Amino acid sequence: xxxxxxxxxxxxxxxxxxxxxxxxxxxxDDADVMAAAWVGLGGPNKVIAYLGTQSYTRKLVEKSxxxxxxxxxxxxxxxxxxxxxxxxxxxxxKLENMPLFYQDGCDIPLVTGSAGYLLCKVxxxxxxxxxxxxxxxxxxxxxxxSRIFDGRHWLFDEAPEELRTVHYVAGGQFYAMGRGxxxxxxxxxx
Amino acid sequence: xxxxxxxxxxxxxxxxxxxxxxxxxxxxDDADVMAAAWVGLGGPNKVIAYLGTQSYTRKLVEKSxxxxxxxxxxxxxxxxxxxxxxxxxxxxxKLENMPLFYQDGCDIPLVTGSAGYLLCKVxxxxxxxxxxxxxxxxxxxxxxxSRIFDGRHWLFDEAPEELRTVHYVAGGQFYAMGRGxxxxxxxxxx
Numbered sequence: 001x002x003x004x005x006x007x008x009x010x011x012x013x014x015x016x017x018x019x020x021x022x023x024x025x026x027x028x029d030d031a032d033v034m035a036a037a038w039v040g041l042g043g044p045n046k047v048i049a050y051l052g053t054q055s056y057t058r059k060l061v062e063k064s065x066x067x068x069x070x071x072x073x074x075x076x077x078x079x080x081x082x083x084x085x086x087x088x089x090x091x092x093x094k095l096e097n098m099p100l101f102y103q104d105g106c107d108i109p110l111v112t113g114s115a116g117y118l119l120c121k122v123x124x125x126x127x128x129x130x131x132x133x134x135x136x137x138x139x140x141x142x143x144x145x146s147r148i149f150d151g152r153h154w155l156f157d158e159a160p161e162e163l164r165t166v167h168y169v170a171g172g173q174f175y176a177m178g179r180g181x182x183x184x185x186x187x188x189x190x
Numbered sequence: 191x192x193x194x195x196x197x198x199x200x201x202x203x204x205x206x207x208x209x210x211x212x213x214x215x216x217x218x219d220d221a222d223v224m225a226a227a228w229v230g231l232g233g234p235n236k237v238i239a240y241l242g243t244q245s246y247t248r249k250l251v252e253k254s255x256x257x258x259x260x261x262x263x264x265x266x267x268x269x270x271x272x273x274x275x276x277x278x279x280x281x282x283x284k285l286e287n288m289p290l291f292y293q294d295g296c297d298i299p300l301v302t303g304s305a306g307y308l309l310c311k312v313x314x315x316x317x318x319x320x321x322x323x324x325x326x327x328x329x330x331x332x333x334x335x336s337r338i339f340d341g342r343h344w345l346f347d348e349a350p351e352e353l354r355t356v357h358y359v360a361g362g363q364f365y366a367m368g369r370g371x372x373x374x375x376x377x378x379x380x
Contacts, residue, residue, distance in 0.1 A: 016227055017357045017365060018208010037206055040230025043240050043322050050233050074371075081373060128318065132233050136322070153359055164368060167207040169343060171372075175207060178354065178368025181264075182361075183271060 003103070004146045006116070008045060011142035014071050014116035014149065015041050017177060019165035022070040022083055023049060025060035026108045031095060032057040033111055035084030037168050039069055047120050047137040056088040058133075061122065067137060068108045071116040073148075074176050075162040079111065081172065103143055115165055116144040156180065193293070194336045196306070198235060201332035204261050204306035204339065205231050207367060209355035212260040212273055213239065215250035216298045221285060222247040223301055225274030227358050229259055237310050237327040246278040248323075251312065257327060258298045261306040263338075264366050265352040269301065271362065293333055305355055306334040346370065 006014065015021075021039040025032060034057040042048035047069055051058040061067045072080050079098070088094045099112035106119050120137025128134040144151070148159045156164050157180050164176040196204065205211075211229040215222060224247040232238035237259060241248040251257045262270050269288070278284045289302035296309050310327025318324040334341070338349045346354050347370050354366040 013359055016210075016359065018210075018230065020206075020208075038231040038233065040208065040238070041228040041240065042238060042324050043228065046322065048230070048232060048238050048324070050231065077371065077373065125317065127315065132236065132326070134232050134236075134238070134326075136324075153361075153363060154365065156365065167367065169203055169206065171343075172374060173343060173370060173372045175344065175346065175370050176368040177357065178366040180359075180363060180365050181267065182363045183267065184362060 002146045003143050004151070006142040006144050006149070006151055008139060008142065010152055011118055011139045012041055012045065014118060014142060014144055015039070015047065015069065017154070017165055018167065019071050019177070020080060020168040022072055022080060022111060022114070023057055023067050024070065024108050024110065025057050025064060025067045027060045027063040030060060031109050032060055032088045033083045033095060033098065035080050042136055045139045046123070047118060047139060049135045049137065050133055051135050052133055054087070061135060065122045066108060067120050067122070068106065068110060069118040069120060070111055070114040072166055073113060073115050073163050074166055076111070076113050077166055077174050080166065080168070105141060114145070115148055115163065116142065118142045154180070192336045193333050194341070196332040196334045196339070196341055198329060198332065200342055201308055201329045202231055202235065204308060204332060204334055205229070205237065205259065207344070207355055208357065209261050209367070210270060210358040212262055212270060212301060212304070213247055213257050214260065214298050214300065215247050215254060215257045217250045217253040220250060221299050222250055222278045223273045223285060223288065225270050232326055235329045236313070237308060237329060239325045239327065240323055241325050242323055244277070251325065255312045256298060257310050257312070258296065258300060259308040259310060260301055260304040262356055263303060263305050263353050264356055266301070266303050267356055267364050270356065270358070295331060305338055305353065306332065308332045344370070
């Protein structure tokens, strides 16, 4: 198994590349997974996710107070389109053929094959949620595929192409993350 | 000149790839540019930007109510590190050697060489700003380099490598955006 825990102090790096995400949530026995292009960092250890009112997953987030942000990979592009194109309101068996797994301490299902996973606890702000469909979450646990994230840095240039993150444009068009460059005089901690 | 206006209904696509950004702002004659990795879409035509209290640019945003999100390119990686590593509080001549230009209807300077620019008007929410350093902006104008964004889609695969967007990790490490893929059965309008 290549999925390993990531220290909370480095978990933001999983989201900072700005990949298109999938979001999973669960309330009692009801789980769902959605595609979410508008999910980003909202501060140290904070995620901000746009969850439209038509989203089934949003109802589960509202009831449970938790969600998991997935960082999908090239091998999951069709999965991202599938979950984005089907609502559990009209396709109740949406997750039936999806490869899911669980991590210790997280009862929300994770979709197999993503680069990373961020378990977030909702920090409620009624105005932002109701007026702007904007949900803030605090990252409480994180995991990543150790073949492409060593706990501190991404390793795309040493890994298979199908493990790169994906960045959605529109109309079925994606870009994959490309080549890395390292400057020695960069600010910040390594 | 390859910088052309982008329709507001498509402007979100400039930010949706999740690139690291630069942010410029101006109050009276005082302008600044900062690097901002935590800037993303917060809804239709909405941007959410994390602006730490130590940021000089934040003061200008607070006073003027406007900011410009830049989508930098590979040719600007050193510029992103420079503006991120120098504060106007301690380097008052920070912008002196920076190539800047202006667009009609926007008196905030833009840094030459970015893929796109989004002029945003702050939608104030005192709690989000003070408690979380999180600022929401409504996109009111947008421009892009027509060599890489045709008004609807990115054209990276047909353009020089140095015009790809950049995605910052930490410690001077960046990734450039990579290759595109198109699925015909994607949801959403083209």
